[in-house]
Amino acid sequence: MEQYKKALSRKIGLVMMSSGILLLLIVYLLFFFPGEPVVGKFPHFFLIGFAFGINAVGFYYTYRYQRALKDETLLRKYYYEDQDERLNLIRMKAGFPSLSVAGAIFLVASAVAAYFDATVTYTLLAGAIFLFLYQVVLLFVLSAKY
């Protein structure tokens, strides 16, 4: 359980660091990047929405993990969820975390590409949305199957 507490503290650190890096990237693209996006105002609003979404998820998980670090019963419950063989089988078959990371990279790349080429922007965005939907559908199907 001590190892798991350390792992949770590391996760909290990673989440906060990722949020910070994402915010810096977005601030740079919004205020300091020379030139305008080729797809109009879309990338600006997309980036703002994306940043809010990612940070909201990040804050939720930070809050969740912080609560668990203070409550042994909750910590044990999250530990069992993390280690559960059935859930890990479902996650593995649904392509976690590889496809999720790929989708996130597509999204960020799409936002950056918006400053250069419209076709690439929309292609990457479509790819990210497809990956997300594919994983959600797989999760539902596999949860019902197993």
Place this chain on the structure above:
Amino acid sequence: MKTKIKELRKEHKLTQEELAMAVGTTRQTITSIETEKYTASLVLAYKIASYFGKSIEEVFDFSSVEEE
């Protein structure tokens, strides 16, 4: 795979959640094992059987596996 987990749980007056916490898994996994949707690994099967003080063969029915 058929199991006697539900009967054993009722004998010991345990909920699925209580059994799950006792053997280090989630309630959903216990449900899936009881409804024969999911086959427990050897480690989990051993933990469940040990918890009830029985052998794996007494809790899990391997006859369907032998037929295959």
